[in-house]
Amino acid sequence: MRYGFAMPRAKKKRSLAKGLLVPGFYISTIEEFSAKSGAYEDNGGVYSSKVGLPEYDKIDHYVSVKPFKVSAPERLVLGASYVGLVSDVHKNFAQVTIFLKDQLERPSPFSALLHVSRGGVRRARTATELVKPGDVVVVKLITDWVPLQVSMEGSELGVVRASCSKCGGPLTWDHDGVLKCHACGHREIRKVSVDYGRKLHSIFSG
Numbered sequence: 001m002r003y004g005f006a007m008p009r010a011k012k013k014r015s016l017a018k019g020l021l022v023p024g025f026y027i028s029t030i031e032e033f034s035a036k037s038g039a040y041e042d043n044g045g046v047y048s049s050k051v052g053l054p055e056y057d058k059i060d061h062y063v064s065v066k067p068f069k070v071s072a073p074e075r076l077v078l079g080a081s082y083v084g085l086v087s088d089v090h091k092n093f094a095q096v097t098i099f100l101k102d103q104l105e106r107p108s109p110f111s112a113l114l115h116v117s118r119g120g121v122r123r124a125r126t127a128t129e130l131v132k133p134g135d136v137v138v139v140k141l142i143t144d145w146v147p148l149q150v151s152m153e154g155s156e157l158g159v160v161r162a163s164c165s166k167c168g169g170p171l172t173w174d175h176d177g178v179l180k181c182h183a184c185g186h187r188e189i190r191k192v193s194v195d196y197g198r199k200l201h202s203i204f205s206g
């Protein structure tokens, strides 16, 4: 039921839900948006029915949730260390494509989520403070259901290889928590593993 102009409006405009949504997550009122694929309406509200990212059609006032694509590998080992490439960084999570398990085992590559709260830096508010696209990270698998989630909590976990976001040159870690580009002098922040810069096989063989 629509109340039209008689409906009292909130004085302060609420910001739209961003970042990763999970089923049941409240998105908006039905006055603001109607539910399209990946969303549903219930009792005056619009909610997500999928794990995914919201897409707002502000002209026709529809919201849909684009499912987060994940493929589950054949065999998952909870708590095991995996090596992955950061493929995408959003506000509250990063997407990591896992291509290597410890002991150099090579699973079929699969996607996992790194939530900012599991990034290993308590003060971090956004995933961009932890990783950038193209970084190689060592992570630990913490869920074996989709969406698969990984953690960088622990000194051995984190970024092990990164390139300068200005010039693409290799970044070296000077053990002061900052990565430096020796080509252009740019300094960058990551959640760095103590194994930063070591060869991948030596990370796992100790």
Ligand SMILES: [Zn+2]
Binding pocket: 164, 165, 166, 167, 168, 169, 181, 182, 183, 184, 185, 186
């Ligand atoms: Zn540089």
